[in-house]
Amino acid sequence: MAAGVPRIFVSHLSGIAVFDPAGDQVGRVRDLVAMLRVGRKPPRLLGLVVELATRRRIFLPMTRVTGIESGQVITTGVLNVRRFEQRPTERLVLGELLDRRVQLVETGEEVTVLDVSVQQLPARREWEIDRVFVRKGRGGAFRRKENGRVALPWKGGGGKRAGETLTVEWSAVTGFSLEEHGQGAESLLATFEQLRPADLANVLHHLSSKRRTEVASALDDDRLADVLEELPEDDQIEILGKLKEERAADVLEAMDPDDAADLLAELPEEDKERLLTLMQPDEAADVRRLMAYEEKTAGGLMTTEPIVLRPDATVADALARVRNRDLSPALAAQVYVCRPPDETPTGKYLGTVHFQRLLRDPPYTLVGSILDDDLQPLAPEAPLPVVAGFFATYDMVAAPVVDESGSLLGAVTVDDVLDHMLPEDWRETEFHLDEGAGKEASTHGA
Incomplete structure (x- = not known):
């Protein structure tokens, strides 16, 4: 992108297509990778996390980005298709920075991060996070329905209820480097609201355990049930175990009975019976009936809710x-x-x-x-x-x-x-890709 172009808010980059120099789509943007710096220097934007058609996530360095325009990213050169692995010094912009509670340096007032903007530095191929869009007070972004869709404050969803919002320089806020407990998830979820359950499950799987729990807690029961059905078994058990028991039972009721039965079968007997007792009797009866069959039989595979x-x-x-x-x-x-x-x-x-x-x-x-x-x-x-x-x-x-x-x-x-x-870990692995000849020699994510 040429120097001097307007800054780009990262919420606008979520899910946009990534094309190679030949014009072929290689994937979609799922997050951005930044590195915090000492003092109040703006973070350096290292690259993009791109999800390929196979659901493999790779790292695309910003030095390979030649354009971000008209809702698409244009790259140059070949891509390294090694799976992206986050380093300890890196931060996922969408996954970790949005919804954080930070403080305004001048007043010490607490604000919630709704979005951040990135900009290319003049005469260089480097990018940095330059501005932060925040909402005063505690709590996440206010959202309301407009024609059946969710609107955020900076996308026409503001108003007095949303609290005062403002855009400030990165140096005008502090607190990004601190560990935060109870971080919200509203802005992140709004960014990913159009994702299918399987794709949102893939997003959750790649978040930290702490952030995954926070995002899962912010989902409504039906949405969380759909996402749980698409997650690997370990993630399912982790998320269910961190919900309050009454809510865990509600989510199990919202799941397809066969998926709920599979999940409950992995829990200790005591936990399983406690959750079944908390479920509605008719819902629990369907699940118990399915759990009576061997897992890999027609009875164990079936749903009890056909037409x-x-x-x-x-x-x-x-x-x-x-x-x-x-x-x-x-x-x-x-x-x-x-x-x-x-x-x-x-x-x-x-x-x-x-x-x-x-x-x-x-x-x-x-x-x-x-x-x-x-x-x-x-x-x-x-x-x-x-x-x-x-x-x-x-x-x-x-x-x-x-x-x-x-x-x-x-x-x-x-x-x-x-x-x-499919293999038990098929959700955590991708279809075979040739990572050999002709690929960029980057070591990121190796």
Whole structure:
């Protein structure tokens, strides 16, 4: 970026695309890496943390950045695809500096950091953090809904309730180098609000344990439940263990029953029973039922909340259920038709109606008349290889699980099959990348 251009607030860089000199996208910005300096000298911006398509995070030095414009970063030269590892002297700008409580040097007044700006130094290829956008008083950034989206004070979400905000020089504040307990997370979460749960889980996984707990505590129950389902097992247990028990039970209720059962199965028996007791009885009953099955069987893999309809329901009824935005694409791909009761375990399972068939028939058509009843359902004791073979053979994304009496117990989705077929640490590793020939000889993150 040429000297003299306006400063850039880091919240605007989160998630923007990174392109190589040929114009091909190589990834997206997930954070910035800075080094604090002695005295009141502005921190030096070392580089960007870039997430590749494989979810591997690499370090992109600022010396390789030739432009930041129109919502994109342009790089020069080849990239070092070694995984980024934070050094003790480095700070993640989004992950660690936002939401910190610091003091104004002149008055000693406590303020909360909402954003920081970066700028390239004149006649050099170095960058530094030059300004800090803060809110007076304690607490994080005020947020409000505008057309269904979250607005921050510097993005049109301000007002008297938000408190006075101001932009000051880096040297005008102090306290960034101190360890802070109870650091907020509102500004950081607003920066990442558009991320899918799996991507936000990846963000949390790469934060420090302290910061991960703070961010998880700031998420609402439903969002945290979605993110927990995408985290490695160790992170799940750590986060759940640091929540108050009542809230931990609420989050478990918000999770898919099969994921909640998998997580509880990793806890000591005493903790497991205590949390199950705190859950709503009907939610706990579903989880207990799933925990009775072996982990790598259809019964252990299934969810107890598929779409179940009676045979006299219409196509219009089915489509209305499929439109539920809380359903995963796999669960929304088909509905299961059963005799009453229509909650698992149901009455007699009659067959499946696939989403494509629902689109082809008139809305008044009864689902009982368009069943796919030729496909044999899975037995709850079917082992993982049998389940995987079923999906591969019939090109399915979900499959019914039916017991010996003919009652529908639940449905297995392809994502749960993949979760259990991949290596246990697949969320913490990436697809194979050639880190050899033609890569930059940087040692950062080695």
